[in-house]
Amino acid sequence: MARTPTRAQIESAQELVATLFPGTAQYMWPLLAERTGCETWVKHENHTPTGAFKVRGGLVYIEDHVRRLGAEAGVITATRGNHGQSIATACRRLGARVTVVVPEGNSREKNAAMRAQGADLIVHGHDFQAAADHARERAAADKLLMLPSFHELLVRGVATYAMEFFRGCPDLDTVYVPIGLGSGICGVIAARDALGLGTEVVGVVAEGAPMYKLSFEAGRPVATNSADTMADGVACRVPVDEAFEIIRAGASRILSVSDAAIRAAIRAYYHDTHNIAEGAGAAPLAALMAEREAMRGRKVGLVLTGGNIDRTLFLDVLGEADAGDEKDFPA
Incomplete structure (x- = not known):
């Protein structure tokens, strides 16, 4: 059985994360509450130094790596952006070398951010899985440590945002969390269990x-042949066995949302809170809006996991109209 981090391990990770930034806020936004029909609290992981939650796990993993093997031991990883930014930021801070492999057509702005954060960037493959396969090949050829996108140390780090969230809002009925390879939702499950809370955790793909979602319904890991979505943070097609075990044991359900619903949620976040949400970060709000009637009157948490969306895509999404737009702000 896969194990989640303990309370002591998460709290130790919190001390390390605090050396980089003081955590992120959670707010209840009135307009968002009107839209969702419930008391809606948002955990603002779009406000970290890299604009996404992943920086927490990257710092914990790389600190352990440097302590055990030294800063001269190089690492390589694959990413669609936020994981790579987290590792590059941590490596630069701790003096380690990092190579990041991204797929073709990856976000130009995320690529630019990773280079600015000190990563040697390689573009290879048609999707994340192909990029990850290439990274493993380069790791063997160049004698680099292949850093996975899911690892217990990464979960330990990202669980710190959930610990902050649950301590700030200990009586949440439900929390909606997007799922890529699974570190975020596993961290939420770990923090909830460590604090002995009864909050339902709902995954969103x-x-x-x-x-x-297919794996959860089948009771076993199920891979797909493609991952076709504008939300690059959840565009994965091969589940991690260890993550699946934790999700199956700790999540209440997993919902799927369309790209159209995600785009509407991006607009809703901007309209109601003036925050920028990337596709994966908006997916939990899309799921809550789909379950509006069932969740009416409850106290609900949303994890806005990141705000790293390319400007051209963001402007395109904002330019689309929602029904009733002209009535949103009456004179």
Whole structure:
């Protein structure tokens, strides 16, 4: 059985994360509450130094790596962006070398951020899985440590945002969390269990990348042939066995949302809170809006996991109209 981090391990990770930034806020936004029909609290992981939650796990993993093997031991990893930014930021801070492999057509702005954060960037493969396969090949050829996108140390680090969230809002009925390879939702499950809370944890995937929903329903890991979604943070097609075990044991359900619903949620976040949400970060709000009637009157948490969306895509999404837009702000 896969194990989640203990309370002591998460709290130790919190001390390390605090050396980089003081955590992120959670707010209850009135307009968002009107939209969702419930008391809606948002955990703002779009406000970290890299604009996404992943920086927490990267710092914990790389600190352990440098302490055991030294800063001269190079690492390589694959990413669609936020994981790579987290590792590059941690490596630069701790003096380690890092190579990051991204797929073709990856976000230009995320690529630029990773280079600025000190990563040697390689573009290879048609999707994340192909990039990850290439990274493993380069790791063997160049004698680099292949850093996975899911690892217990990464979960330990990202669980710190959930610990902050649950301590700030200990009586949440339900928390909606997006799922890529699974570190975020596993961290939420770990923090909830460490604090002995009864909060339901609901995972959210994109309809075009449903591997964990299919796996949850089948009771076993199920891979897909493609991951077709504008939400690159959840565009994965091969589940991690260890993550699946934790999700199956700790999540209440997994929902899938369409790209159209994700785009509407991006607009809703901007309209109601003036925050920028990337596709994966908006997916939990899309799921809550789909379950509006069932969740009416409850106290609900949303994890806005990141705000790293390319400007051109963001402007395109904002330019689309929602029904009733002209009535949103009456004179």
